[in-house]
Amino acid sequence: MIKKNNTIITPKDDNCFFKEIKDILKFSRNWNLIILVSTIKLLLIPSYFSTDFEVHRNWLAITSSLPISKWYFENTSEWTLDYPPLFGWFEYCLSKVANYFDSGMLIINNLNYKTTSTILFQRFSVIFSDFLFILSTLLLSNYIYNVMIKKNQNNNNNNNSLPWYHDKSFIISSIVILNPGLLMVDHIHFQYNGFLKGILILSIYFLIRGNILIGSILFSVLLNFKHIYMYMAPAFFVYLLKYYCLKSKSNDNITKVNGSGKQQQQQEQEFSILGVKIFNLVKLGFSVLSIFLLSLGPFFYMGQIQQLISRLFPFGRGLSHAYWAPNFWSIYNFLDRVLLFNGLYKKIPFFKDFIIPDQITGNLTSGLVGSETQSHIILPKITPPITLLITILFLVPSIYSILKSKSWKHFILGICQSSFTFFMFGWHVHEKAIIMITIPMGFLCLVNNKFSKLYFLLSTIGHYSLFPLLFQVEEIPTRILILVTYTLLVYLSYISSSSNNNNNNNNNSNNKNNNNNNNYNNNIKNNNSNNNNCSFSLKLYWFEKIYLFGIILLEIFNVFIHPIFLGQVERFSFISLMLTSVYTSIGIIYCYLFTFKLIFKNEF
Numbered sequence: 001m002i003k004k005n006n007t008i009i010t011p012k013d014d015n016c017f018f019k020e021i022k023d024i025l026k027f028s029r030n031w032n033l034i035i036l037v038s039t040i041k042l043l044l045i046p047s048y049f050s051t052d053f054e055v056h057r058n059w060l061a062i063t064s065s066l067p068i069s070k071w072y073f074e075n076t077s078e079w080t081l082d083y084p085p086l087f088g089w090f091e092y093c094l095s096k097v098a099n100y101f102d103s104g105m106l107i108i109n110n111l112n113y114k115t116t117s118t119i120l121f122q123r124f125s126v127i128f129s130d131f132l133f134i135l136s137t138l139l140l141s142n143y144i145y146n147v148m149i150k151k152n153q154n155n156n157n158n159n160n161s162l163p164w165y166h167d168k169s170f171i172i173s174s175i176v177i178l179n180p181g182l183l184m185v186d187h188i189h190f191q192y193n194g195f196l197k198g199i200l201i202l203s204i205y206f207l208i209r210g211n212i213l214i215g216s217i218l219f220s221v222l223l224n225f226k227h228i229y230m231y232m233a234p235a236f237f238v239y240l241l242k243y244y245c246l247k248s249k250s251n252d253n254i255t256k257v258n259g260s261g262k263q264q265q266q267q268e269q270e271f272s273i274l275g276v277k278i279f280n281l282v283k284l285g286f287s288v289l290s291i292f293l294l295s296l297g298p299f300f301y302m303g304q305i306q307q308l309i310s311r312l313f314p315f316g317r318g319l320s321h322a323y324w325a326p327n328f329w330s331i332y333n334f335l336d337r338v339l340l341f342n343g344l345y346k347k348i349p350f351f352k353d354f355i356i357p358d359q360i361t362g363n364l365t366s367g368l369v370g371s372e373t374q375s376h377i378i379l380p381k382i383t384p385p386i387t388l389l390i391t392i393l394f395l396v397p398s399i400y401s402i403l404k405s406k407s408w409k410h411f412i413l414g415i416c417q418s419s420f421t422f423f424m425f426g427w428h429v430h431e432k433a434i435i436m437i438t439i440p441m442g443f444l445c446l447v448n449n450k451f452s453k454l455y456f457l458l459s460t461i462g463h464y465s466l467f468p469l470l471f472q473v474e475e476i477p478t479r480i481l482i483l484v485t486y487t488l489l490v491y492l493s494y495i496s497s498s499s500n501n502n503n504n505n506n507n508n509s510n511n512k513n514n515n516n517n518n519n520y521n522n523n524i525k526n527n528n529s530n531n532n533n534c535s536f537s538l539k540l541y542w543f544e545k546i547y548l549f550g551i552i553l554l555e556i557f558n559v560f561i562h563p564i565f566l567g568q569v570e571r572f573s574f575i576s577l578m579l580t581s582v583y584t585s586i587g588i589i590y591c592y593l594f595t596f597k598l599i600f601k602n603e604f
Contacts, residue, residue: 017211024138029164030173034134037177038127041187045123048472049190053122054112055079056091056190061108063088064095069302072311076108082311085295086224090192094125126186132198137176140205140443144408145169165496168446175493176442180463180486181435184479189469191432196226197439204415204440207236208408212244213287220291227312231422231436234395235414238402245281247272317428319382323577325429326465326584329387332379334582339378384427391425401599409447416441417595424592431469431581434462434588445490450603452494453538454594457548460487461587464551467558468577476559494538547587554583 024030058077066074071081071088081088095106102117104110145168164170182194199222207215219236222229242248271278299305324330376382398417401410419436423429438459445455463483470479540548558576566572597603 017209020139020142021135024135024142029167029170030138033170033174033177037134040178040183041127041130044183044187044478045120047188047478048470048475049119049188050469051079053114053119053190056122056192057105057113057118058108058111059083059088059091060095060098061106061110063092064099064106065108068298069304072299072304072307074108077111080311082314084224084227084312085299085308086221087226090225097121097125122190123187126190126192126194129192129195130182130186130198133182133194133201134177134198136198136201136205138173140201141169141172141176143205143209144443145172145446165493168497171493171497172443172446175445175490176439178486178489179435179439179442180459180482181432181438181466183482184463184466184470185432185435188475188478189432193432193435196222196229197435199225200229200232200440203236204412207239208411212240213283216240216284217287217291220288224291224295228433228436231419231426231433232415233418235398235402235411235418238399239406239411239414240284242403243406244284245277247275247277315384315427319387319427321428321430323431323468324581324585325423325431325433326462326581326588327424327426327429328585328589329382329425329429330581330585331589332382333376334578336376336379337578387425387427391421394421394425397421397596397599404602409444412440412443413595413599416444417599420592420595424589431465434465438462446494446497448603449539450598453540454591454598456487456490456494456538457544457587457594458591459490460548461551461584461591464555465580465584465588467555468580480555491538547590550583554579 054077058079059081062071062074062081068085068088071085074080098105098118098121101121102115104115105113105118105121107113182197185191186194199218203215203218203222205215206212206218209215216236219229219232223233296305296308299308320329320333324333395418398414398421401417402414404410416437419433419440423433423437438455441455441458444451446452460483463486467479467483470476558580562572562576566575
C-alpha cells in the first residue's frame with residue numbers, strides 16, 4: 001500500500017506479502033546478517049543467566065504438568081506464572097520439545113534445575129524464536145525504504161544494486177536486529193523479548209501496508225502474550241480509530257492498481273453514523289475481541305479472572321523495582337534520599353514544618369515480589385492512580401503525532417512516544433522496558449539528522465542503563481564490547497547513509513543540469529555544495545558530549561572504584577546502582593523531551 005496525495009494505492013496482488021518475504025530472502029547480504037547475529041548469540045550461550053532462567057523453566061513445568069485451571073494458582077516456586085495466557089500456551093508448546101532434551105526440567109518441584117541439556121534447550125529456544133523478529137524487521141525496513149520512500153520520491157533505483165553500506169533498508173535492519181539491549185537481556189540475562197518484538201514489528205508492518213485487520217489481530221495477540229505492550233496501546237487505538245473507523249475525506253478515496261498498471265479511482269461507499277464507519281468498527285471489534293475471548297474466555301468460564309488479574313497486575317510490588325528504572329521516579333526517589341541524608345530536610349522550612357519525626361522510618365519500595373507498598377520517607381507518597389493520571393497527561397504528544405498524519409513516520413514515532421511515557425511515569429517499571437522504545441525508534445534513525453542524533457543518544461544511554469543486569473565480573477568485558485561495538489556501528493552507518501544521500505543528490509542534479517546550456521557552471525556549484533556536505537556530524541552540543549563522556553567515568557567507578565573501596569561498606573553497597581540509575585535517568589529524560597520537540601515542531 002502506498003499513500004500518495006491522500007490517496008491509498010494498494011496492490012491488486014494479494015500474495016505480495018509472500019512475494020516480499022521471497023524477495024528479502026534471496027539477497028546474500030540479508031543471509032550474511034542472519035548468520036552474523038546468530039553466531040553472536042551462539043557465542044553468548046555460556047554466559048551468565050539470571051533468575052529469569054528459572055522463571056521460564058518453572059513455567060515450562062507448570063504449563064506441561066498442570067491443567068489450565070491451576071496455572072495461575074500454582075506457587076511451589078516464588079516465580080509464579082504472571083504473563084497472559086497466550087504466553088502460557090507458548091511455554092506449553094516449548095515443553096513438548098523440551099521433553100526430548102531433559103524431562104527433568106518439566107517437574108515442578110525441581111527448583112533451580114539447570115543441567116547442560118536444560119541450559120542448551122532454553123538458550124536455543126530463544127535463538128530460534130528470534131527468527132520471527134529477524135524476518136519481521138527485514139520485511140518492515142524493506143517495505144519502508146525500498147517501497148514507500150522510493151515511490152514517494154519517484155526513485156526507481158534498486159537498493160540491492162548498491163553496496164550494502166549504502167543500502168538504507170539493510171542498514172536499518174542491521175541497526176534493529178543487532179540491538180544490544182536484546183543481546184544483553186535475551187541472550188545473556190535470559191528472556192523472550194525478541195520473539196515478542198517480532199510480533200510487534202509484524203503488526204506495524206501490516207498496518208502501514210494497509211492490512212488493518214491483520215495488523216490489529218497481531219497486536220491483540222501480542223497483548224495476550226505480554227501485557228506490558230499496553231504501553232503502546234494508546235498509539236494503536238488512536239491510529240485504528242482515526243484512519244479505519246472514522247470517516248474522513250483522506251480515507252474515502254482508494255486507488256487500486258490493476259494488472260496493466262492503470263489506476264481506477266473509485267469511491268468507497270460505507271455506511272456511517274455520526275462519522276463512524278459502522279462496518280469497519282464491527283469488523284475491527286470482532287477481530288480484536290475474538291483474540292481476547294480465545295485467550296481469556298476459559299478463565300471467565302472458570303470464574304478465575306480475578307486471580308488472573310491479580311497475577312498480571314501486582315500493584316503491591318511498589319513504585320520502583322529493586323534497581324530503579326532510569327525514569328522520572330528514579331530522580332524522585334533519589335531526591336527523597338538526599339533530603340533524608342544527615343537530616344537535610346530539617347534545614348528546609350517546608351519539610352521542617354510538615355514532616356513528622358515518626359514518619360522517618362522504613363525504606364523505599366524494594367520492588368521484590370511479595371513486598372508491600374511503602375511510602376517515600378520525605379516526599380509525598382506516590383500511588384498507582386497518581387502515576388496513571390500523570391501518564392495520561394503526557395500521552396498527548398503521541399496522540400497528537402498520529403492525528404497529524406497517517407504516515408508511517410508519525411505512527412512509529414507515536415508508538416515510541418507512548419511507550420516512552422509509560423516508561424517515564426508508569427508504576428513498577430523495569431529497566432528492561434527501555435528496549436520497547438529503542439527498537440521501534442531504530443526504524444526512524446535515518447529519517448533525518450535530528451532522528452539520528454536522538455537515536456544515538458537514546459541507544460547509548462538506554463542500553464548502558466542495562467549494565468547492572470550483567471553484574472558478574474566475567475560479563476563486564478562482554479557488556480562493554482557489545483555496547484561500544486554497536487555504538488560505532490550506528491555512527492558509521494550514519495556516515496555511510498549520509499554519503500549515499502549526497503551522491504544521489506549530486507547525480508540527480510547533474511542529470512537535470514545536463515539539459516541546460518549552462519550545465520558546466522551548475523555542475524561545479526553542485527559539486528562544491530555536495531563536497532561541503534559529504535561529512536556527517538551528529539552536531540552534539542557541548543553538554544551532550546560531556547554527558548556521554550561521563551558514562552565512561554561512571555563505568556570506571558562501577559567496575560574499579562566501588563567494588564574495591566565501597567562495596568564492603570553496608571551503607572554504600574548500593575551506591576553504584578543508584579548512581580547508574582540517576583545518571584542515566586537524566587539522559588533518558590532529556591531524550592524524552594527531545595521527542596516532544598520533534599513532534600510539535602514537525603521536524604521530519
